[in-house]
Amino acid sequence: MKMKKYNAPSIAEAMKLIRDDLGEDAVILNSKVVVTKKFLGLVKHKSFEVVAGVDQIEEKPILPSLQNVQPFSSSYLQEQESVLSTSNIPNVESIKAPQDEKSTLPEELKKEIADLKLIMQSMQRMSTKSQYPDELLPFVDFLKEQELGEELITAISDELFVHSKNSDAKLQNLEMQKMTQQILKQKMEDLPIDGLSYEKKYINVLGPTGVGKTTTIAKMAARAVLEKKKKIGFITTDTYRIAAIEQLKTYAGLLQAPVEIVYNANDYDEAIKKLDHLDLIFIDTAGRNYKEVKYVADLKVLINFDEDVESFLVLALTSKQKDLESVIEQFDNFSIEKFIFTKLDETNSIGTMFNLMIKYNKGLAYYTNGQEVPEDMEQANLDTLLELFFKENVNERSS
Numbered sequence: 001m002k003m004k005k006y007n008a009p010s011i012a013e014a015m016k017l018i019r020d021d022l023g024e025d026a027v028i029l030n031s032k033v034v035v036t037k038k039f040l041g042l043v044k045h046k047s048f049e050v051v052a053g054v055d056q057i058e059e060k061p062i063l064p065s066l067q068n069v070q071p072f073s074s075s076y077l078q079e080q081e082s083v084l085s086t087s088n089i090p091n092v093e094s095i096k097a098p099q100d101e102k103s104t105l106p107e108e109l110k111k112e113i114a115d116l117k118l119i120m121q122s123m124q125r126m127s128t129k130s131q132y133p134d135e136l137l138p139f140v141d142f143l144k145e146q147e148l149g150e151e152l153i154t155a156i157s158d159e160l161f162v163h164s165k166n167s168d169a170k171l172q173n174l175e176m177q178k179m180t181q182q183i184l185k186q187k188m189e190d191l192p193i194d195g196l197s198y199e200k201k202y203i204n205v206l207g208p209t210g211v212g213k214t215t216t217i218a219k220m221a222a223r224a225v226l227e228k229k230k231k232i233g234f235i236t237t238d239t240y241r242i243a244a245i246e247q248l249k250t251y252a253g254l255l256q257a258p259v260e261i262v263y264n265a266n267d268y269d270e271a272i273k274k275l276d277h278l279d280l281i282f283i284d285t286a287g288r289n290y291k292e293v294k295y296v297a298d299l300k301v302l303i304n305f306d307e308d309v310e311s312f313l314v315l316a317l318t319s320k321q322k323d324l325e326s327v328i329e330q331f332d333n334f335s336i337e338k339f340i341f342t343k344l345d346e347t348n349s350i351g352t353m354f355n356l357m358i359k360y361n362k363g364l365a366y367y368t369n370g371q372e373v374p375e376d377m378e379q380a381n382l383d384t385l386l387e388l389f390f391k392e393n394v395n396e397r398s399s
């Protein structure tokens with residue numbers, strides 16, 4: 001058996017090196033994580049060392065004698081070249097049988113081409129799927145269904161792979177869950193994950209149209225009054241729609257709290273003075289298309305973002321991750337420490353929460369799971385979030 005040692009930053013990359021070097025019949029004999037330290041041990045670099053081997057077999061020519069074979073026409077070759085150049089992994093289905101050579105090709109060669117096509121199809125399947133052992137694949141698929149980001153999935157799968165190679169027993173689902181939770185925990189443990197700090201007087205709630213800003217403010221305000229016995233008030237800058245003001249006034253009425261409506265920066269200063277005697281002031285903002293740069297700039301002029309303000313960006317989990325990323329980037333220069341995710345009850349996959357928090361280094365204050373005020377909201381907690389990730393259905397998640 002021919003044996004070789006490979007070193008790569010991820011298992012996927014190591015597998016590629018092995019396949020390229022030793023071929024598809026190579027087997028993994030051993031693997032381990034290697035941590036190297038640089039700069040007096042301050043910087044740690046992780047890589048994977050994989051030992052692979054392959055039985056050496058006598059090479060036999062695959063194709064029969066090609067003496068009588070006519071070459072393919074240059075137009076056919078050009079056509080196939082353009083198919084291959086459009087993607088890294090060629091789509092085998094798109095490689096057509098040569099039309100004009102049909103009559104001149106010997107039967108034997110036609111059969112060889114058909115066989116080659118089958119081999120390529122199976123290689124294509126292998127290259128996309130089986131870089132991990134079979135026992136890991138359903139779990140990797142689950143992570144994908146949860147819409148966890150590709151980088152996170154690779155990091156998790158690599159660790160599981162190394163663990164499975166180094167243990168005699170088959171990895172059980174529960175064990176894989178625990179390891180995944182541990183990996184995500186390591187990546188998130190420095191993020192601020194909890195509810196309102198109750199240390200700042202002003203609470204700004206920002207975000208795109210219809211995500212649940214006003215409803216979430218009502219939920220937070222109700223809890224501040226009922227659970228923390230705080231004296232609260234509201235300011236709304238959403239003066240574009242009568243219904244929006246009425247919506248906030250209804251909630252304020254139930255909590256017997258004052259509401260100030262603010263049209264410009266002067267009104268804002270007045271409102272602040274009027275509500276100065278209160279413990280907490282919740283500021284509701286207009287839902288506007290976040291792509292309107294002017295709206296985001298106007299917000300900055302109107303609302304105070306000084307040190308006595310806690311600002312939250314509200315994002316609905318029913319939106320596409322790419323769109324949520326644009327929103328986050330649009331609000332980049334507002335000092336937002338924590339997200340609030342809404343409409344968890346309307347989705348089955350919550351990987352997006354983890355992706356965004358890790359990518360943008362932001363914490364989480366609450367996630368909401370329904371329209372009822374104040375009950376349909378959970379204060380964020382890292383361990384609960386990690387448990388939630390593996391709960392099977394939305395009803396359990398909403399409890």
Ligand SMILES: Nc1nc2c(ncn2[C@@H]2O[C@H](COP(=O)(O)OP(=O)(O)OP(=O)(O)O)[C@@H](O)[C@H]2O)c(=O)[nH]1
Pocket residue numbers: 208209210211212213214215216238244285286287288342343344345346368369370371376
């Ligand atoms: N299913 C579900 N619906 C929610 C949730 N939170 C809010 N909603 C609903 O979403 C709709 C919009 O909520 P609002 O609170 O008015 O949203 P908004 O961000 O203030 O909207 P604009 O002020 O128009 O930008 C309402 O019908 C809410 O009841 C939630 O967690 N789950």
Ligand SMILES: [Mg+2]
Pocket residue numbers: 213214215238244284285286287
């Ligand atoms: Mg609103």
